[in-house]
Structures are given as structure tokens and as C-alpha cells.
Amino acid sequence: MSVRKNWSIAKLLLGGYTASVVSLLIYLPIFLLILFSFHAKAFFSFPFAGFSLRWYMAMFEEEFLFRSLGNSLIIASIVTAAAMVLGLPAAFTFASLRGRKKDVFIMFMAVPFVIPWLLIGVASLIFYITVGMELSFLTVVLSHLTYSIPVVVIIVGSRLLTYNIRLNEAAMDLGADQLQVFRKIMLPQIFPAVAAAALITFIWSFDNFIITYFTIGSDLTFPIWVWSSIRYPKKLPIVNAVSAIIVIVGSLIIYLLHRKGLLEEII
Amino acid sequence: MSLKLENIHKFFGHITALKNVNLEVNKGELLVILGTSGSGKSTLLRIISGLEKPDKGRVLINGRDVTYEPPYNRPTSMVFQDLALFPHLNVFENIAFGLKIRKYDRREVEIRVKEVAEMLRINDLLDRSVAKISGGQRQRVALARSLVLHPDILLLDEPLGALDMKLRMDMWVELKKLQRQVANTWVFVTHDQHEAMALADKIAVINTGEIQQLGTKDEVYDSPASLFVASFIGEMNFLEGRVTEVKGDVLKVETPVGEVEATMQRVKGRPETGARVTVGIRPEKIQITKTPNDCINTLSARVSEINFSGVLTTYELELPDGSRIKIQTTSRQMGYRQGDKVYISWSPEDVNVYVTQ
Amino acid sequence: MLPSRKGLLTWLGRRRWINWIPSTTYLLLLFYIPIAMLMYYSFWRYLKLFRFEPALTLENYLRFFTSPIYTRVLLNTIFIVGVAMALLLIVGFPIAYFIARYVRSSADRIILLMLIPVEINYLIRIFAWRTILGENGILNSFLVAVGVIEKPLPIFFYNWFAIVIVTMHEWLPYVVIPLYISLRSIPRSLYEAAHDLGASRLQTFLKITLPLCKPGILTAIFIVFIPALGEFAIPALVGGKSGYMIGNMIENQLLAAGNWPLATAASVILLATSLIIVGIMVKILGMEALYR
Secondary structure, eight states: OHHHHHHHHHHHHHHHHHHHHIIIIIIHHHHHHHHHTTBSSSSOOSSOOOBOOHHHHHHTTOHHHHHHHHHHHHHHHHHHHHHHHHHHHHHHHHHHOOHHHHHHHHHHHHHHHHSOHHHHHHHHHHHHHHHTOOOSHHHHHHHHHHHHHHHHHHHHHHHHHTSOHHHHHHHHHTTOOHHHIIIIIIHHHHHHHHHHHHHHHHHHHHHOOHHHHHHOTTOOOHHHHHHHHTTSTTTHHHHHHHHHHHHHHHHHHHHHHHHTTOSTTTO | OOEEEEEEEEEETTEEEEEEEEEEEOTTOEEEEEOOTTSSHHHHHHHHHTSSOOSEEEEEETTEEOTTOOGGGSSEEEEOTTOOOOTTSBHHHHHHHHHHHTTOOHHHHHHHHHHHHHHTTOTTSTTSBGGGSOHHHHHHHHHHHHHTTOOSEEEEESTTTTSOHHHHHHHHHHHHHHHHHHOOEEEEEESOHHHHHHHOSEEEEEETTEEEEEEEHHHHHHSOSSHHHHHHSSOOEEEEEEEEEEETTEEEEEETTEEEEEEGGGEESOOOTTOEEEEEEOGGGOEEESSOOSOSSEEEEEEEEEEEETTEEEEEEEOTTSOEEEEEESOOOOOOOTTOEEEEEOOGGGOEEEEOO | OOOOHHHHHIIIIITOHHHHHHHHHHHIIIIIHHHHHHHHHTTSEEEETTEEEOOOOOHHHHHHHHOHHHHHHHHHHHHHHHHHHHHHHHHHHHHHHHHHHHOGGGHHHHHHHHHGGGGSOHHHHHHHTHHHHSTTSHHHHHHHHTTSSSSOOTTSSSSHHHHHHHHHHHHHHHHHHHHHHHHHTSOHHHHHHHHHTTOOHHHHIIIIIHHHTHHHHHHHHHHHHHHHHTOOHHIIIIITTTTOOHHHHHHIIIIISOOHHHHHHHHHHHHHHHHHHHHHHHHHHOGGGGTO
């Protein structure tokens, strides 16, 4: 009996701790951000000066905001598609190699993974300028891909490593040819990993600031717009309003993905 | 008395996991607790070890009440079902874990680990990782980790489950030898009746949280205390019937295929005339003949299946009412074929009778 | 004839050079050559603003290591990220333990809950901390209200500790997840066995839980440490003077001061620092840590 009681006290303490850390460290700033997106005044101050939707209205006059959002969507889509085309086949290579060759291949693929993004940005900038390429959208896409391809290879490759190849043999034994095996047996099972890799790539590319910062030139993406607006008190509430919309729409999407069971693969 | 359990009850929410369990084990005995999964056998073992506390009742070890003592204050040690070897420690460190916790000095730890490793023939593996040894070897490491502490009672929770049949059978012989060698009390939990028969001095058959029977192997096999035990251990033919006469030492039962006689000492409960009963006869206790002999308990039957499996030959016979009965014999050539008409008979001393109502 | 595992995977991968040639060529051209170029520039000679000439000189490295400012910036960077990392592990471990031990059935939901704010771009989120730590922020208002201080103090924001706080905010979920995965994979019977063999709770934690969590701890360090080392937006937004990091220095030298040789030399030093950290980790963990 006494043992049980101790456990529930520990559970209560740890549960309370978890709840407070998550709400204070993770949610409090988000909550305030959303709160002040409805603030009547431009500066955040206490007490609260009253609700207003003026920043949501002001949002629509921000031409650069919508341009940058559009650009980010386009860049993230191209990066995701290209990372899949280039990365998926290499994931099969990754899963099929053994021993020393495998180590070398992983090393080669994983280096972009294990150095700070800043270095990818700096190296890219120097490279493009040296070879005379104009900084633009294209250079952003090219640089994002140096990180996204390894992400796809490693996420999908790891799933393929644990894939039970006996299933393929069983299917072949039952009369399926190689293409059928791939389509009907393998693909459905590795699909969650592929979807996860695509999702992570898309979100990462959409949200990336550091690499983009060095490679974008005079174009705009959403994070770059945020960077240039955030320190101007007149623009900050607009940034907050956009964020509030993003977090609500995003949560809805996450919830739907969760319902479909797609998120478990990422976690 | 090495181990004594008194009126143990254990509830998980509304589910009764153990109901009034009483057990006694003598020093140096190997008790097997035999039951299906969900019967409460593992819970019982965990109560003995101290990993669970009973809701009612007492646990006595060497006469001392340890019901509320934590595991490390009990002279017991447990070999877990999944062995629970520590993956980040090598074989030596695994075996030495309990000694180090008890702060034995290094030399003593080394001596004792070496000693037990030698006994279990794993002394060549001491600096290996536990991930890189075979299933049988892992088994021995788990045993060594417990035995090195010289526990008065060793508890084993289906530790052989992961091994293949051949290896298991070898382990039975070896465990039995080992147990005699270390001469402490062992409590071994299993769902496998063959394992129970191979290892046990005493067997406790447990079902839905209740001990059905506690006895020696012979007692449990020859005179199962309940229908459950009768059907769980070994094979048994059952005939339904109604008591027609109780006279002195003899009980007569009318079954659809004829009259069956039993001696009273094999009758469980006190049936009166007219009571519904089930009659059980072991397949190897039944004789089979071409012509009717003048014994009591003789029935006619027809051979429907013959199956030779090495040592034993199993006949499946069809009785006049269509029900089937199994017979086992060690003699191979009896000259019967499928479809032959035969007579079967058995002695009243081999009949177990259970009151059904 | 049934194909062997090797045979089938050959069909899927190995001999099909077309599978791996495009991606490796891509990385070679757009990652490895730029990195090599970056290294090459670090040996050039700086003349004046955006003017430098090819050379093979070590003067940029010498300048970096002999300048008390630059070495201080490097050490400061490692210190700030190290403090944030240590605090993240200390704060995150009980959460991971709580999820793995008590609420495992709803683990995905809790982790998801921690991840939802990640949708908001991290620049916005970290800057939102100004509403808490800034001069007019909640913390100051609270301290004034309870009478600890008389008027708002500008000491909680724009310094190195603000970087630590926002780094913790940004990375906490990514520390909890690998720790949780490690903890989840420890079978309960191991705890029971340790208990049965006489280990106390503290001994069990130190001898069983912690060593078996090592992969999770190292994965967490790996996920957080490397990007954080090269961060320049966070220190620029919230770091102030005491939070000047090597990322800021590189960015400044590259884009404003126009000293590419020095910027690239500092980059190579940052690269070496991260690779040394990864190297130590791979050594302890084995290669598998990279694709687990």
C-alpha cells in the first residue's frame, strides 16, 4: 500500500512539473504573442489597453508579407519535390550497402547534417559569388537541397533498414513480380516514412532562415520578411497577427494529420 | 519450512488475481507453480519476491514474516521471464551487480563471480557483452546473477520460454542437477506441464487465482484433485454419467456406453445416488483386447485411428454412442487395424470420479 | 527461385548506380565544393574592404587565435550553448521520465502538444520572449508589483542568459523526444531486477537508467549543440553585448566588414569545433547514432 502511495505522489510531482515547464517555457510566450496581436496599442504594455483587430486589418496592406509567403511556399514545394526525386533512390542504396561501403556512404551523406547551418549558408554564398551566379530564389533552392537530400536519405533509409525483406519473398512466392512487390507490399509500408520525410523537408525549408539569409540576395521569403519586420515596433503586432493565424491553421493541420496517423512516424 | 504462504489475496481493481492461496515448501525442494497465462502464477511469484504486496495474507520465509519487506530485504532472488540482463554491462558486471550493491570488496566479488561462473560453465564469457552470447548462455548468466547472492529461495519466472525444445530439455536436466548441487529452495513458474514434470519435487496447479492442487508429481498425476487438474496435466478420457449405487468401497456409475465401477478412494467429493459425475481414465491405464474379458469396466469399441509416435502408440477408439476415447500403449505390434472391433477394460482403482454439480 | 536478401536489395539499390549517382553528385557540386572553397578562402590574404588576393597564408588563423576578442567570442559561444544544453538536459529529463513512466499511452499527444508552437517561425517566438523578459515585460511588472524592485530593470533581456532561455524554449521538445525514446526502450523488468538485487532508487537511476539513456542524451546534444553553435539570428535579436557569438562575428566579417579570409577562417574553426564534437559522439555511440 505504502509503495503505491509513493508512486502516485511521484507521478503528481512529475506531472505538475511537466505541466508547468511546458506552459511556462513553451506556451507562455506563444500565448502572449497571440494576446498582443489583439492589442489596441502598438506597444505591449500592462495593463492591456483593449482588444482590437486593427493589426489583422493592417496585415492585408502588407504587400511584402503575401509575396514572401507565396515565395516560401513555392521554394518549399520545389525543395520537397526535388529532395524526393534525388533522395529516395539513394535511400535504397543506403539500405542495401553493407560494412565499410555503408559507413563511407553515410559519412558522405551525413556531413551536411552535422555542421551548423550557418556554414552551409556561408559556403553557398561564397560559392555562388565566386562562380558568378546571381543570388535569387534558385540559389536558395539549391542550398536548401544540400540539407534536405540527406534528411530524406536518412529518414527513409532507416525505415528501409528495419523493413522485413521476408515479406517481399513471401509476396514473390505467392506470384507477385518485382514491380508488384514494390507497389503492393513495400510502398504501403514505407509510405509513412516517405510522408514524414516530405513533411519535415517542407516545413524545414519553409521556415529556414539562416541558409536563406545568405543565399537569397534581394528576394524575400517569409522568415526573411519576419527578420526585417520584427524589430520595427510598428510592424511587430502585424507579425504577431500572422503568427496567431499560422498557429491556429497549423494546429488544425497537425490535428488532422494526427487523426490519420501520419505523425507517429515522425515522433 | 523454507517458504510459507498464508491466505494470500491479491486484487487488481475489480479483478481477483489471487484468492486465498496457501503454500508450503520445504528447504531444498523444487516447487513448480503450473498454470495457464493469466492464472495468477507470475503474480504469486512476484509476491514471494516482494515486487508485489498481497492485499491480504502473509508471506513467511524461514519462519520470518516478510510480507511487507522490500525485495532486497528478503533472502530471495528472481530470474525474470525476459531474463532482464543489463544490456550496458558485460557478463561479469551483470553477475557482480548484486554483490557490488551490497558493497562486497573487489576480491570477494571476483572470487564469488568466478565460482558461480565455473559452476554454470560460463567462465569463458565473463568479459563478453550480454548482447553477443547465445540464448542458452544468457540463461546461465541470469541464473548466475541470482545464485551468486546465495539466496535461500530462488524464484524463476518461465525463464526457459525463449529457448527451443531441444535446448529446453537439456536445461531441465541441468537445472535439476544444479538445484541439488546448491541445495536451496526453488520456486519455478511455468505453463508447460512437461517442464513441470521434468523439474518438480512438488507441483502446485493454479487456475484463476486459486491453487487447485498441491502435491508430489505422482499425487498430481495419479489423483488429480479437480477436473481442471485432470485435464491440464497429461491426457485423460472423460465419460459423463450418473451415480446408480454407492456400496461400501465401490461406486457405480451409469454412462451412455455402459456401467463403470470405481473405488471410493478415487472419488472426489461425496456423491449420492443420482448425482451427476464425470469419470476420468488415463489413456495408458486402459487395456485393449480382441475378445471381451470378464473384468468389470469392459466396453466394446471400434478402432478409428492408430498413431505411432516413437515410444508410444496411440489408438483412438469409437464407442457405441459415437464418443471417442484415447488409449496409449508402449507396445507397437498389437495387430489391430482401423475398423477392427475391440474390447477395452480398466481397473476400478484407476478411475477418477468428479462430482459435476 | 527466391532471391536472397542481398539479391533483392541489389535489385533495389546496389548495382543501380542511377540510384546514388545523382544525389552524391549533387552534394559534391553544391556542398563539398563550396565547403572546400570556403576552406580555400581562409588561406587568402585580406587587402581591404571586399578585396583579397589568393595566397596560402595562415595569417587569418593567427589573427583569430591571437586576438583576445575573437577567441573570447568562440569560448563565449561554446559556454552559452553549453549552459543551455546542460539546462535542457536537466529540465528535459524529468519530463521524458514522466512520459515514459506514467503516461506512456498518451505519449504522442503530449509530445505533439510540445511541438505545436514549432509551427511559428522561431524568430517570432524568441522575440516574443521580450514580452516576458523585456523592460516592460511580465517579469519586471511582476517584480515591481510584489515590491522586489522599484522600477523596471532592463537586465533580463539583451544578454547572454536571454539566449540561454530562448534556446531552451526552442529546443526543449527535441531534447525530450530522444530521451523519451531511450527511456521507453528500457524494459521494466530491468528496474525490477535491479530492485530485486538490492539496488536503491538512486543506485538504480545511476547504474541502470542513466547509462541506458546515454544514446538519448547524446542524440539530444547532437540535435541541439550543432545548430546552436552556428546561430546568429538569436544572439542578434536577444543577445545584446554579452551574447555576441561566433555566428555574429562571421556574418559581420562576411557581409559588413568584407573580410572574407577572416570570416572563412572563423568558419573553418567553427566547422572544426562541430566536427570534433561529432567525432567524440560517434566514438562513444558508434556510427549507428547518425541514422537511428
